[in-house]
Amino acid sequence: xxxxxxxLGRTKPVPPNLDQLFALPGALLTLEAATDFRPTxxxxxxxxxxEGRAFADIEKDxxxxxxxxxxxxxxxxxxxxxQFTWVVVRHSADDPEGxxxxxxxxxxxxxxxxxxxxxxxxxxxxxxxxGRSLGLVYxxxxxxxxxxxxxxxxxxxxxxxLQMRSTLADDLKVESDLGRWMPIWGAPGM
Amino acid sequence: xxxxxxASDPGLIARMGATMFLLGLVFVGFGAGLxxxxxxxxxGKSGGNVSDSGLIIFAAIIGIGSALATYYWSDKIALNTxxxxxxxxxxxxxxxxxxxxxxxxxxxxxxxxxxxxxAPTQMPNAFATGRSSKVAVVCATEGLLAxxxxxxxxxxxxxxxxxxxxxxxxxVMTVASLLGVIAALMVRFAFYSELFGGRGRNNxxxxxxxxxxxxxxxxxxxxxxxxxxxxxxxYRELSADRSGALLTGQPSALASxxxxxxxxxxxxxxxxxxxxxxxxxxxxxxxxxxxxxxxMSTLFSTHPSLERRLAELQxxxxxxxxx
Numbered sequence: 001x002x003x004x005x006x007x008l009g010r011t012k013p014v015p016p017n018l019d020q021l022f023a024l025p026g027a028l029l030t031l032e033a034a035t036d037f038r039p040t041x042x043x044x045x046x047x048x049x050x051e052g053r054a055f056a057d058i059e060k061d062x063x064x065x066x067x068x069x070x071x072x073x074x075x076x077x078x079x080x081x082x083q084f085t086w087v088v089v090r091h092s093a094d095d096p097e098g099x100x101x102x103x104x105x106x107x108x109x110x111x112x113x114x115x116x117x118x119x120x121x122x123x124x125x126x127x128x129x130x131g132r133s134l135g136l137v138y139x140x141x142x143x144x145x146x147x148x149x150x151x152x153x154x155x156x157x158x159x160x161x162l163q164m165r166s167t168l169a170d171d172l173k174v175e176s177d178l179g180r181w182m183p184i185w186g187a188p189g190m
Numbered sequence: 191x192x193x194x195x196x197a198s199d200p201g202l203i204a205r206m207g208a209t210m211f212l213l214g215l216v217f218v219g220f221g222a223g224l225x226x227x228x229x230x231x232x233x234g235k236s237g238g239n240v241s242d243s244g245l246i247i248f249a250a251i252i253g254i255g256s257a258l259a260t261y262y263w264s265d266k267i268a269l270n271t272x273x274x275x276x277x278x279x280x281x282x283x284x285x286x287x288x289x290x291x292x293x294x295x296x297x298x299x300x301x302x303x304x305x306x307x308x309a310p311t312q313m314p315n316a317f318a319t320g321r322s323s324k325v326a327v328v329c330a331t332e333g334l335l336a337x338x339x340x341x342x343x344x345x346x347x348x349x350x351x352x353x354x355x356x357x358x359x360x361x362v363m364t365v366a367s368l369l370g371v372i373a374a375l376m377v378r379f380a381f382y383s384e385l386f387g388g389r390g391r392n393n394x395x396x397x398x399x400x401x402x403x404x405x406x407x408x409x410x411x412x413x414x415x416x417x418x419x420x421x422x423x424x425y426r427e428l429s430a431d432r433s434g435a436l437l438t439g440q441p442s443a444l445a446s447x448x449x450x451x452x453x454x455x456x457x458x459x460x461x462x463x464x465x466x467x468x469x470x471x472x473x474x475x476x477x478x479x480x481x482x483x484x485x486m487s488t489l490f491s492t493h494p495s496l497e498r499r500l501a502e503l504q505x506x507x508x509x510x511x512x513x
Contacts, residue, residue, distance in 0.1 A: 006356070006357055006358050007210075007357075007358070007362060008203050008206060008207060008429075009202075009203070009206065009353075009357045009359075009425075009426060009429030009430070009432075009433065010198040010203060010429075011198075011353060011356060011357070011432075011433035011436065011437070012196070013196045013436055013437065014298075014299060014300040048294075048298060048438060048439050048440075049439065050439030050440070050510050051439065051440050051441065051442055051443075051507065051510065051511075052507060052510050052511030053511055054510065054511050054512060055439070055510070055511075081341070082290060082291065082294060082341055082345075083341060083342050083345075083440075084294065114196075115439075117196060117298075117436075117437075118439050120294070120297055120298060121297070139297060141297060141298065141299075141300040142300060177302075179302065179303060180297070180303075182293050182294075182297055183293075
């Protein structure tokens with residue numbers, strides 16, 4: 001926000017950066033090679049629903065679009081306790097490109113309808129043979145990723161997350177400010 | 191197309207800009223008036239001018255100094271005044287709830303996360319302050335957390351407060367108030383200097399007279415700047431309302447929170463209209479205000495009326511809803 005905008009109280013809502021999402025399939029391959037973590041095939045887009053008819057229509061259009069031509073599980077729309085909406089997409093585990101394409105479709109529909117600033121994050125779920133969960137979270141407003149490893153009882157496996165940071169540093173733009181690694185408890189698919 | 195939903199309100203921007211311009215004009219006018227008076231009265235005289243310009247400089251130093259101090263330590267001052275304590279997410283369920291909401295707001299606004307504090311008051315209220323993002327703090331009272339059980343509403347209020355930080359309102363209002371502070375100090379110093387120094391000026395009656403026009407000028411400046419500053423404050427509040435509503439995408443939640451917090455429910459009268467009617471003539475602002483009438487109290491208030499705020503939020507809702 002420029003100085004003039006600040007002084008006049010003209011807030012410009014932050015637009016999302018959508019393109020970095022396509023770095024995910026490469027990163028998932030790296031994960032497969034270097035660790036035990038495999039994608040579960042589930043990914044979700046999180047956004048803050050705006051009130052009004054316009055947004056409700058867009059949401060419906062997006063889910064219809066994704067469900068079209070899908071023989072696998074239909075798209076799920078979930079609202080969490082903080083009134084953020086999650087669109088959960090399920091693909092087969094060996095089709096990360098398809099998953100990312102679908103996630104990108106949700107983003108661009110919202111953006112072309114003028115609701116880009118409502119987007120918050122995207123999370124792609126992975127699991128290892130030991131049953132540990134790892135989510136790759138993409139922050140739209142920053143255009144960066146961070147790993148999220150939840151444990152039971154709202155705790156995080158910080159050591160694992162930091163380890164993943166170094167593993168993924170070559171493929172993904174990892175968020176350098178650790179203060180922005182927001183926990184997402186109860187994210188669908190995790 | 192993507193820009194139109196979140197477009198700023200040009201009318202509000204214009205009015206705010208005009209108010210700030212007028213304040214600046216008054217500031218310049220004050221300085222020019224002072225300079226003129228000093229030159230006019232000190233023409234050819236000696237002795238008197240030193241203490242008079244000393245008076246002006248002294249007032250300016252104290253005024254600017256106190257403004258800088260309150261600006262620099264605004265976060266500490268606010269926290270101490272409210273007796274608030276900074277909390278971490280593990281402290282209590284309320285703290286966890288507050289932190290989670292602030293987390294999401296910061297992610298949406300791409301703002302660094304401020305410190306989160308809770309004040310022990312039962313009056314529902316919230317504030318955010320701090321001269322920069324590093325020392326910023328957002329605080330909610332226990333009364334607010336209890337009254338707004340709906341996360342949407344609490345989020346709306348916090349988004350409004352965080353918009354104040356983003357708009358650097360602490361700095362803007364400090365600079366704006368500076369003029370009023372200096373003018374008020376000048377009145378006080380001039381008055382006391384006249385009171386105590388008058389005896390020693392028998393020989394310099396011309397110079398002594400300088401005090402009076404300075405006092406008059408200061409009073410006038412103070413009065414005008416007071417009204418302008420209040421007006422600016424109201425526009426900043428509307429601006430923060432708007433930014434907060436656009437950030438969350440839920441103007442109605444903020445509207446509902448405002449209604450709950452300002453206790454409007456309690457103001458709906460129970461007295462029968464027919465009984466109240468004869469008394470209307472004696473009210474300063476009529477009990478049943480005529481449509482569109484600006485009550486006197488609004489001119490002096492730092493916040494716009496609830497009706498005005500709700501109307502503006504309604505406009506935001508319409509803007510978001512545009513197909």
